[in-house]
Amino acid sequence: MPNKFQQLAKKYALLKKGWTPQQNLFYGFSTYIILGFILLCLPIFQKGNASILDHLFISTSAVSTTGLVTVSIFDTYNFFGQLIIMILIQLGGIGYLTFTTFMLLSTTRKMTLWHKKILSTEFTLPKTIKINDFIKSVILFTLIMELIGAILFFIAFESNGMPLWEAVWSSVFHSVSTFCTAGFSLFNNSFMDYVDDHFINFIISMLAICGSLGFIVITDFGLWIKKKAHELSFTTKIILYGFLILLTFGTTFFYFFEPTISELSGSSRFLGAFFQTMTAMTTVGFNTVDFGLFTQAIMLICIFLMYIGASPSGTAGGIKITTLTAVFAIMKSQLTGSKNISFLGRIIPFERLYIATSAFIFYTVIILIGTFLITITNDFKFENILFEVASALGTVGISTGITGDINTFGKIVIIVLMFIGRLGVLTFGLAIWSRSTKDENETSFLKDDIAV
Numbered sequence: 001m002p003n004k005f006q007q008l009a010k011k012y013a014l015l016k017k018g019w020t021p022q023q024n025l026f027y028g029f030s031t032y033i034i035l036g037f038i039l040l041c042l043p044i045f046q047k048g049n050a051s052i053l054d055h056l057f058i059s060t061s062a063v064s065t066t067g068l069v070t071v072s073i074f075d076t077y078n079f080f081g082q083l084i085i086m087i088l089i090q091l092g093g094i095g096y097l098t099f100t101t102f103m104l105l106s107t108t109r110k111m112t113l114w115h116k117k118i119l120s121t122e123f124t125l126p127k128t129i130k131i132n133d134f135i136k137s138v139i140l141f142t143l144i145m146e147l148i149g150a151i152l153f154f155i156a157f158e159s160n161g162m163p164l165w166e167a168v169w170s171s172v173f174h175s176v177s178t179f180c181t182a183g184f185s186l187f188n189n190s191f192m193d194y195v196d197d198h199f200i201n202f203i204i205s206m207l208a209i210c211g212s213l214g215f216i217v218i219t220d221f222g223l224w225i226k227k228k229a230h231e232l233s234f235t236t237k238i239i240l241y242g243f244l245i246l247l248t249f250g251t252t253f254f255y256f257f258e259p260t261i262s263e264l265s266g267s268s269r270f271l272g273a274f275f276q277t278m279t280a281m282t283t284v285g286f287n288t289v290d291f292g293l294f295t296q297a298i299m300l301i302c303i304f305l306m307y308i309g310a311s312p313s314g315t316a317g318g319i320k321i322t323t324l325t326a327v328f329a330i331m332k333s334q335l336t337g338s339k340n341i342s343f344l345g346r347i348i349p350f351e352r353l354y355i356a357t358s359a360f361i362f363y364t365v366i367i368l369i370g371t372f373l374i375t376i377t378n379d380f381k382f383e384n385i386l387f388e389v390a391s392a393l394g395t396v397g398i399s400t401g402i403t404g405d406i407n408t409f410g411k412i413v414i415i416v417l418m419f420i421g422r423l424g425v426l427t428f429g430l431a432i433w434s435r436s437t438k439d440e441n442e443t444s445f446l447k448d449d450i451a452v
């Protein structure tokens with residue numbers, strides 16, 4: 001029997017080497033989802049009833065770090081079921097092969113060409129950051145931040161009167177969920193009971209921003225601190241500038257034009273505006289006010305923020321700030337009649353522009369198709385459906401409250417959208433159409449210090 005398993009394992013290993021990097025990512029994340037789905041279907045991990053489709057929905061949402069749910073996590077799954085969901089979130093958050101590659105580097109200090117190809121496809125890095133340094137930074141920073149988050153959450157929950165062991169588990173679960181910007185909560189109304197709790201708002205914001213800004217920024221800053229000669233990459237500067245601008249833009253609009261937030265008094269009003277903007281941009285998916293009560297104008301702003309997301313090679317979804325920057329640079333170049341396409345004084349290589357515009361168009365088309373498919377099969381308001389689709393593809397997880405009421409076909413559409421969002425629209429397209437990427441194109445992602 002063991003020999004048969006060894007033979008099957010060898011055959012599977014040979015099969016994987018024949019796949020393109022995009023196909024490896026496709027089947028890798030699919031495997032996580034299927035295994036999670038099978039486990040969640042087992043009665044020993046449940047304490048409430050849920051359909052098979054609901055289990056598949058939850059598994060996909062966890063691996064894609066989205067946070068949309070059709071059933072209550074706390075009421076449906078027992079401790080071990082919740083533990084499985086947390087593990088799926090962690091695997092989805094740090095990326096396919098990231099942990100195994102870290103173990104490989106820790107023991108042999110060598111990375112196979114196969115690993116490099118897949119990781120270079122999943123994480124688009126500037127030339128100033130080596131893949132070995134990047135992988136180590138991903139794991140170490142994740143563990144450190146989640147440990148800090150768990151400690152802070154525990155202090156906050158216990159001070160609010162939560163029983164000891166419940167506070168311990170809630171702290172660990174929410175720390176992992178927050179840093180991976182998954183949006184899964186053991187509370188049925190997310191964090192709406194903590195809208196006035198500055199400490200908990202701070203913990204969530206800190207973890208979500210650190211996770212969503214991306215491991216490129218963290219690795220870059222780490223090398224900058226460690227090596228004085230190291231300069232911050234152009235990618236890092238774009239991410240930081242873009243994030244601050246969008247965060248300020250969203251907070252301002254939420255603060256002045258959303259009645260639900262205007263009703264809050266004192267500092268809670270600013271906190272509410274900042275938090276809802278942050279949760280849409282970082283795609284963490286938690287909320288302290290009801291998005292279902294928002295005006296259409298603010299819902300549009302929120303959809304825009306979810307559409308953009310945050311940083312490449314981080315835990316957030318969306319088209320990414322770098323892609324938006326590249327598209328903006330193209331528009332600016334056309335309007336000014338400039339021959340070169342540049343941003344902040346730097347010329348953007350054609351290859352980056354090609355990737356950015358392809359991602360922008362494909363992402364938009366998928367949102368339109370997803371919205372159309374759900375609209376023709378469900379009777380919800382159009383803006384609520386568009387909001388749900390943007391949240392699913394952007395792996396955000398916030399909802400106007402229609403997720404559990406969408407019909408079977410609509411749920412399947414949302415599942416597909418969440419999976420595409422985690423994989424990345426271009427990676428998904430290349431995996432489906434089996435376009436192999438030549439070695440020189442795969443390594444070309446590292447030829448400059450601009451990552452899109």
